[in-house]
Structure formats: C-alpha cells, structure tokens
Amino acid sequence: MTSAAQRARDLREVIARHSEAYFVRDEPILPDADYDALVRELRELERDHPELVDAHSNRVGAPASLVFSPVHHAEAMLSLDNVFDVDELRTWSDRLTKGLAAVTPPVFSVEPKIDGLALSITYVKGVLVQAATRGDGRVGEDVTENVRTIANVPRRLVDVRGTVDVRGEVFLAKADFERLNEAQRAAGAKPFANPRNAAAGSLRQKDPAVSASRPLSFLAYQVVDRDATLRLSTHGESLARLATWGFLVAPETTSVTGVEEMIARTTWFEDHRHDFTYDIDGTVVKLDDLASRAVLGSTSRAPRWAIARKFPPEERTTRLVSIEVSIGRTGRATPYAVLESVVVAGSRVSMATLHNEDQVREKDVRPGDLVVVRKAGDVIPEVVGAVPVEGEARGAPWRFPPTCPECGGALRRLDDQSDTYCVNPACPAQQLQKIAHFASRGALDIEGLGEQRVSQFLSEGLIHDVADLFTLEVSSLAALEGFGELSAAGLVAQIARAKTAPLSRVLVGLGIRHVGPVAARELAQRFGTYDALAQAPLEELEAVEGVGPVIAQSVFEYARDDDARERMRRMAEVGVELREPLDSTSIEATLEGRAVVVTGTVEGYSRDGAAAAIVARGGTSPGSVSAKTYCVVVGEAPGNAKVTKARGAGVPMISAAAFEELLETGTWSATLE
Numbered sequence: 001m002t003s004a005a006q007r008a009r010d011l012r013e014v015i016a017r018h019s020e021a022y023f024v025r026d027e028p029i030l031p032d033a034d035y036d037a038l039v040r041e042l043r044e045l046e047r048d049h050p051e052l053v054d055a056h057s058n059r060v061g062a063p064a065s066l067v068f069s070p071v072h073h074a075e076a077m078l079s080l081d082n083v084f085d086v087d088e089l090r091t092w093s094d095r096l097t098k099g100l101a102a103v104t105p106p107v108f109s110v111e112p113k114i115d116g117l118a119l120s121i122t123y124v125k126g127v128l129v130q131a132a133t134r135g136d137g138r139v140g141e142d143v144t145e146n147v148r149t150i151a152n153v154p155r156r157l158v159d160v161r162g163t164v165d166v167r168g169e170v171f172l173a174k175a176d177f178e179r180l181n182e183a184q185r186a187a188g189a190k191p192f193a194n195p196r197n198a199a200a201g202s203l204r205q206k207d208p209a210v211s212a213s214r215p216l217s218f219l220a221y222q223v224v225d226r227d228a229t230l231r232l233s234t235h236g237e238s239l240a241r242l243a244t245w246g247f248l249v250a251p252e253t254t255s256v257t258g259v260e261e262m263i264a265r266t267t268w269f270e271d272h273r274h275d276f277t278y279d280i281d282g283t284v285v286k287l288d289d290l291a292s293r294a295v296l297g298s299t300s301r302a303p304r305w306a307i308a309r310k311f312p313p314e315e316r317t318t319r320l321v322s323i324e325v326s327i328g329r330t331g332r333a334t335p336y337a338v339l340e341s342v343v344v345a346g347s348r349v350s351m352a353t354l355h356n357e358d359q360v361r362e363k364d365v366r367p368g369d370l371v372v373v374r375k376a377g378d379v380i381p382e383v384v385g386a387v388p389v390e391g392e393a394r395g396a397p398w399r400f401p402p403t404c405p406e407c408g409g410a411l412r413r414l415d416d417q418s419d420t421y422c423v424n425p426a427c428p429a430q431q432l433q434k435i436a437h438f439a440s441r442g443a444l445d446i447e448g449l450g451e452q453r454v455s456q457f458l459s460e461g462l463i464h465d466v467a468d469l470f471t472l473e474v475s476s477l478a479a480l481e482g483f484g485e486l487s488a489a490g491l492v493a494q495i496a497r498a499k500t501a502p503l504s505r506v507l508v509g510l511g512i513r514h515v516g517p518v519a520a521r522e523l524a525q526r527f528g529t530y531d532a533l534a535q536a537p538l539e540e541l542e543a544v545e546g547v548g549p550v551i552a553q554s555v556f557e558y559a560r561d562d563d564a565r566e567r568m569r570r571m572a573e574v575g576v577e578l579r580e581p582l583d584s585t586s587i588e589a590t591l592e593g594r595a596v597v598v599t600g601t602v603e604g605y606s607r608d609g610a611a612a613a614i615v616a617r618g619g620t621s622p623g624s625v626s627a628k629t630y631c632v633v634v635g636e637a638p639g640n641a642k643v644t645k646a647r648g649a650g651v652p653m654i655s656a657a658a659f660e661e662l663l664e665t666g667t668w669s670a671t672l673e
C-alpha cells in the first residue's frame with residue numbers, strides 16, 4: 001500500500017471513531033478544530049489522489065441511529081465548505097463571480113454560523129408533520145415528537161398551500177446551558193461539555209418529556225419550497241417569510257453587495273463573536289439570488305453558492321510537557337501547564353493556568369498527556385482536560401509540591417480554601433511580584449521599572465520593599481549591568497514623579513487584600529490622605545460606598561500592621577504625598593459610555609494620563625480596537641495593528657492635536673485620512 005493510501009485509511013479510521021463520539025454519543029473527544037483538520041487532510045489527500053476516494057469518503061456525519069426511525073430528506077441537507085481567512089474567502093467569491101459571468105457585483109447574505117445541530121422541519125399545507133436531524137445528509141433521524149416540545153417552533157404556518165421544509169439550527173443559549181449544567185450537577189448527573197452537545201443530547205432523547213424539560217431553541221435560515229408554491233426569488237425574501245411565520249431569524253444577518261463589503265461584515269462577526277447569547281463558530285456567506293444559486297449548483301457535499309468562514313479555533317490539543325508552580329505577590333502558589341506551543345484563537349500559547357490543586361485533580365491532567373487548551377477572547381489560556389490516546393500509557397498523577405519552588409519554604413493550604421500559599425513573607429518571588437505590581441501600569445505606572453529590573457535590584461540588595469524604591473540613587477543604578485548614567489537618571493526621575501501620584505493609585509499598588517481600583521478610589525476620595533484613612537475606625541471604613549465589611553476589615557488591619565506602618569512612615573519621610581487630589585466635579589461626562597483607544601504618545605500626557613482623562617469624562621480606554629470603538633486617537637509612533645484594525649473596521653481616527661477637543665466636546669471636527 002502506498003503511504004498516501006495508508007494515511008487515508010488511518011484518517012478514515014480516526015475520523016469514524018471521533019464521528020461516533022460526536023454524533024452518536026454526544027461526547028466529543030477532540031476539539032472541533034482538530035476534527036476539522038483531520039477531515040480537511042483527508043479531503044486534500046483525496047483531491048491529490050482521486051484513486052483513493054471510496055464509497056464511504058463522503059460520509060462525514062452521523063451514521064444511522066438505532067433509536068429513531070430514518071427519514072429520507074426530499075432535498076439533501078448539504079454541508080458547507082469552510083475557509084479560514086480573508087484570502088480564501090476572496091478566492092471563493094472570485095470563482096463564484098466567474099461562474100455566474102455577471103456584470104454586477106453579487107449580493108450576499110452574511111449570517112452567524114450557529115454552533116448547534118441542523119434540523120429540517122416539514123410542513124404540509126402549513127401544518128408541522130415531521131422533523132428530522134441532518135444525519136449523513138440524505139437520511140436523518142425522526143425527532144418530530146421532541147421538536148414539538150421546542151417552544152419557538154411554530155406548529156402552523158400561514159398561507160402555505162404546498163409542502164415546505166424549514167431548515168435551521170437547534171441550539172441552547174449560553175445562559176440556558178449554564179442553568180442546565182447546574183441542574184445536572186445538582187442531580188448528580190454528568191455536566192455537558194458545551195452547549196452544542198447539550199443541545200444534541202437534549203434533542204435526541206427517547207422520551208420527549210425529557211426534551212421538553214430542556215430549554216432548546218430553533219433558529220431558521222433556509223426554506224425548501226418543494227412544490228414551488230411560495231414564489232421566492234431571493235434568500236432575503238426567504239428570511240423575511242420565515243420571520244412572518246414566526247420563526248426566530250438571526251437579526252444580525254445582513255445583505256451586502258460585493259466582495260469587500262462581504263469580507264468586512266464577516267470580520268464584524270468575528271469581532272463580536274462573544275457578544276452573541278449563543279455560541280457561534282463562524283459566519284456563513286450565501287449568494288442572495290436563488291436563480292443564480294441554481295446555476296452554480298452543488299458538489300455532492302456542499303453548495304457552491306455558500307461558504308463558511310470559520311473563526312480561529314478557541315480550543316486546540318497539544319502536549320502537556322510539565323506542571324510548574326508560580327508564586328504571586330500574596331504568596332499564592334498557582335499551578336500552570338508548560339505546553340508544546342500551539343496557536344489558539346490566533347495567538348501562540350505555551351503556558352496555561354491550572355488555577356489550583358483541586359482543578360488539576362478534577363481535570364486529571366498529567367505531564368505527558370495530550371490536552372485540550374482553550375483561549376476565549378481576552379481570557380487567559382487554560383487547560384480544559386486530557387484527551388485519552390488509545391494504547392498510550394499515562395504518567396503518574398501530579399502532586400502539589402510540598403515546598404515553595406522559589407524560597408524552599410513550606411506551602412500551606414488552609415482547610416476551607418482551594419488555594420495554596422507560600423507562607424514565608426521573605427520569599428523573594430513574593431517580594432518581586434509585590435514591588436513589580438507597585439510599579440505597574442494599574443498602580444504607580446513607573447515607566448522602565450518592570451519585573452526584570454525589580455529582580456535585578458532585589459538580587460543586588462538595593463531594595464527589599466516598595467518604600468526602598470524612593471531612595472534609589474543614580475550613582476548606584478548607573479553601576480549596574482544594562483544601565484548608563486542617562487538611563488539611571490531617567491528611572492530615578494520616573495520614580496520621583498510617582499511621589500505625587502494620587503493616593504488611590506498608591507492604595508492599589510500596596511496590594512492590600514480585596515482592595516481593587518474601585519474601592520481604592522472611593523476610600524481615597526472619602527478620606528483624602530493616607531493618615532486620615534489609617535486612623536479611621538472600622539465603622540467609618542464600612543460606611544464608604546462600595547466598601548463592604550470584608551474590604552473595610554482588610555484595610556483596617558493593614559493600617560495597624562507593624563511592617564505596613566513602617567513602610568508608610570518611610571514613604572512619607574521621603575516625600576511621597578499619599579494624598580488624593582480633590583475630585584473636580586466641573587469635568588463634564590463628554591465621553592459617557594464611549595470607548596476611546598489611544599495609540600502612540602499624545603503630547604502633554606503620559607500613557608495612563610491620557611486614559612485617565614478619558615475615564616474622568618465617563619469613557620473607557622481599552623487596549624485594543626474593535627468595531628465598538630468610538631474613535632482612535634493617533635499619537636506619535638502609533639501601533640500598526642491598532643491603525644490597521646481601525647481602518648478595517650471603519651473606526652474614525654483623529655490626531656493627537658484633536659485630543660483636547662475630543663475631551664471637551666466629546667467629538668471632533670476633522671478625522672485623519
């Protein structure tokens with residue numbers, strides 16, 4: 001056998017095993033992206049070696065079931081071809097335009113690709129008579145009784161004389177999925193892996209009463225007008241008709257003209273993928289004109305007039321190399337996975353958090369395992385679980401180390417907590433994290449003082465505590481590796497500048513337990529100075545808006561801790577102001593609810609200063625551009641990515657010179673470009 005034939009055989013075997021797990025047991029083993037990659041590889045192999053195509057090649061989908069009666073679809077329920085980037089989408093569109101030999105640019109419908117399962121509901125003279133799953137595309141399963149229990153599926157359609165199939169997706173909204181899993185756990189049953197599997201499991205119930213208890217929804221996206229009684233000429237008309245009949249139709253679906261508009265709209269969906277109340281895993285682009293669709297036709301698997309642009313997968317598999325423990329500024333010891341690096345949701349991931357000891361045990365992941373890694377949106381990557389590999393021996397279960405990897409001190413876990421702590425207050429890792437946090441952007445924002453420098457100063461014995469930063473001298477820094485006179489003087493100046501930072505930032509920087517930026521601001525505004533805050537009785541702290549008993553107690557104790565008192569005394573001595581400037585209420589909320597992204601430097605403002613000015617006017621200043629961004633302020637040496645993104649999403653860009661105008665009026669008189 002040739003190696004290609006061998007590979008095709010192996011792929012078919014693996015795909016069959018995973019299809020069974022996915023479609024029959026509703027318990028997928030592999031993330032969809034990995035499954036898709038296997039199918040794609042097989043298709044490519046078959047394309048290059050047509051002699052390898054056998055009778056079973058096209059059968060990717062559910063095999064016939066033993067529980068439900070088979071239903072032959074009058075018109076096959078085809079699948080969709082996938083593309084993964086803009087270039088492929090353009091190629092598809094070009095081919096389609098050529099196929100039509102039309103002069104005018106095509107009109108497309110761009111809609112969300114719902115991650116549920118396809119369903120075809122047959123209505124005869126407007127009465128619901130049958131509902132079937134997709135199955136292998138030709139033969140599906142009869143799930144009529146279960147579908148009758150779905151609240152938003154109409155039982156009757158007005159003004160229909162012939163036979164009509166309404167096709168769409170059965171799904172569970174994210175919130176409904178969470179509720180269902182809570183109920184599953186409460187009943188001691190296994191929770192579902194994701195909304196799609198929960199929907200599939202709920203629809204394919206032997207007992208319709210069980211289906212009825214599951215909050216399934218149906219979204220319609222296609223009409224098969226079997227007897228040509230509806231006189232539809234475009235997809236847009238089909239969707240309008242579906243809505244008239246009472247079906248849920250995705251309101252975000254838009255009709256666009258030409259390839260560029262079409263691409264921009266698919267990118268919009270990608271940017272907003274997390275804003276939907278249900279899971280979407282891509283967008284579907286369809287040619288609007290039904291007569292043109294007939295001209296293009298279909299392959300045995302998918303129509304030529306539609307395509308799915310899949311989003312970068314948020315789950316991938318990779319090898320877990322080892323499990324290490326990192327020590328945070330509070331001494332918390334967090335286990336994390338060291339991974340063979342893999343691209344997830346568009347960025348390269350080689351480490352992922354495992355949260356705590358219980359999570360590692362629950363997930364039962366062991367060094368050497370093949371694991372699923374997930375990264376959704378801005379969330380930090382995490383390990384979901386292990387993928388069993390047949391015939392592969394596993395390593396021993398991982399155990400939490402008894403001692404701190406940084407200082408060798410004991411690691412302790414309190415009985416009622418899931419977190420483990422290094423309890424040595426002198427642990428160098430804790431010191432490092434504490435000081436780095438104090439200097440970080442969210443706190444005192446001391447430019448040029450990152451983790452590496454802090455580590456260097458600690459090991460040189462120049463600092464032991466945040467208060468020591470203010471006593472650093474140019475001469476001692478200039479003698480260090482990587483420093484010169486100039487850079488040493490620059491850093492010392494930055495640190496000196498931080499002396500006048502508002503008290504609220506200092507409070508955040510001190511890392512007092514439970515005190516985040518919101519509480520810090522409220523406390524600083526209420527008391528004005530650190531002295532007043534430190535002397536406040538507990539009841540007075542509790543009375544501050546947004547400060548509950550837990551935060552109040554923590555602040556109260558901090559103010560009375562010997563080390564903290566010494567720290568604050570020393571800071572005051574070297575001239576740290578520890579004072580909150582009076583809240584000037586004359587600032588108008590000109591940017592209420594608006595997201596303004598700043599890229600590059602704006603004259604007269606520090607990085608954080610510009611953001612603070614926006615926030616003070618009721619706006620937000622996110623770190624990245626999305627279609628929701630109000631405008632982008634382009635300063636000196638702007639970031640390429642932000643500018644490109646803004647241009648692509650049609651977000652207005654204004655110059656740094658117009659920043660003051662923006663702050664004052666909430667708008668601008670001129671944009672760039």
Ligand code: IVH
Nearest residue numbers: 078079080111112113114117118221284303
């Ligand atoms: S149209 C012939 N539109 O994606 C056209 N499908 O990967 C067939 N899907 O089997 C489908 N959202 O289950 C279409 N807006 C949408 C969709 C959609 C999700 C599913 C459907 C289909 C699968 C193909």
